[in-house]
Amino acid sequence: MPVTDAVIPVAGLGTRLLPATRSQPKEMLPVLDRPVVQYVVEELVTAGVRRVLLVTGRRKRAIEDHFDADPELGSSPLLDPASGLQILYTRQARPAGLGDAIGYGRGLGATDGVMVALGDAILESAGNPSLSRRLIDTFEAQRPAAVIAVEAVAPERVSRYGIVAGPLEAITGLVEKPPAERAPSRWAVAARYVFAPRVLDALAGTPPDAGGEVQVADALNALIAGGERVIAVPLGPGERRHDIGTVEAYVATFVHFARADPRFSALLDG
Numbered sequence: 001m002p003v004t005d006a007v008i009p010v011a012g013l014g015t016r017l018l019p020a021t022r023s024q025p026k027e028m029l030p031v032l033d034r035p036v037v038q039y040v041v042e043e044l045v046t047a048g049v050r051r052v053l054l055v056t057g058r059r060k061r062a063i064e065d066h067f068d069a070d071p072e073l074g075s076s077p078l079l080d081p082a083s084g085l086q087i088l089y090t091r092q093a094r095p096a097g098l099g100d101a102i103g104y105g106r107g108l109g110a111t112d113g114v115m116v117a118l119g120d121a122i123l124e125s126a127g128n129p130s131l132s133r134r135l136i137d138t139f140e141a142q143r144p145a146a147v148i149a150v151e152a153v154a155p156e157r158v159s160r161y162g163i164v165a166g167p168l169e170a171i172t173g174l175v176e177k178p179p180a181e182r183a184p185s186r187w188a189v190a191a192r193y194v195f196a197p198r199v200l201d202a203l204a205g206t207p208p209d210a211g212g213e214v215q216v217a218d219a220l221n222a223l224i225a226g227g228e229r230v231i232a233v234p235l236g237p238g239e240r241r242h243d244i245g246t247v248e249a250y251v252a253t254f255v256h257f258a259r260a261d262p263r264f265s266a267l268l269d270g
């Protein structure tokens with residue numbers, strides 16, 4: 001069965017973007033003319049996803065309103081039945097980490113695998129097929145426990161990301177935010193995954209870390225230790241992950257897309 005289900009976790013508190021996120025979800029911050037989460041949903045639809053579960057939480061209602069039909073404003077093209085997309089919502093009981101949020105995908109009933117896309121990261125893709133499509137294709141062809149997107153980052157940035165160890169065809173583990181001198185590679189996990197249902201089961205059984213958050217890395221490391229295969233797929237030329245999780249990253253992302261768009265680039269040079 002093809003992978004047509006996806007989970008987009010959008011329940012994080014967005015504390016690094018305060019005060020912008022006091023009442024507004026960070027995933028609703030616009031980049032040019034659209035909120036970030038719309039880029040994510042559009043990317044998934046292009047990759048063949050037909051059902052999306054948005055894992056929301058407190059102060060996140062604007063996301064549901066955004067994708068709702070509105071008699072005064074008109075409907076979103078994404079909601080047009082012709083798009084073939086079904087959007088579902090559930091609420092994370094408390095912000096107990098990304099791993100906990102993804103675990104809500106178990107309720108989706110995905111039998112063969114589920115795409116996971118972080119709601120606060122735009123994946124710029126010049127390639128055809130797109131990165132998300134390549135992740136799904138790799139998963140469907142090889143049926144590992146997980147396929148994860150990875151991006152090469154500069155040594156001084158490895159301490160911000162989950163970093164993979166071992167050959168990309170079968171990684172030997174993941175290390176969360178290692179100091180540069182202890183990073184096993186420069187391949188950083190890049191906000192997109194495809195998980196077999198057993199990964200969602202493993203997340204449900206993974207204890208929270210000292211900070212009270214369930215870490216994806218802990219669940220994947222346990223599966224790898226048990227002999228499961230996890231494949232890392234690198235971003236290709238022209239592909240880039242753009243986070244908006246900090247003010248600096250948000251500004252850099254906005255300016256990058258403005259520069260790349262002839263409608264706005266001239267505004268930046270004045």
Ligand code: UTP
Pocket residue numbers: 009010011012013014015016017027055092094095096097098100101118119120245
């Ligand atoms: P982050 O860890 O970057 O988001 O999660 P955060 O917790 O909102 O960030 P800060 O540290 O408070 O600024 C990446 C993605 O995972 C979601 C977020 O909404 C974001 O899209 N997430 C994170 C959840 O859905 N639930 C969580 O418990 C944590």
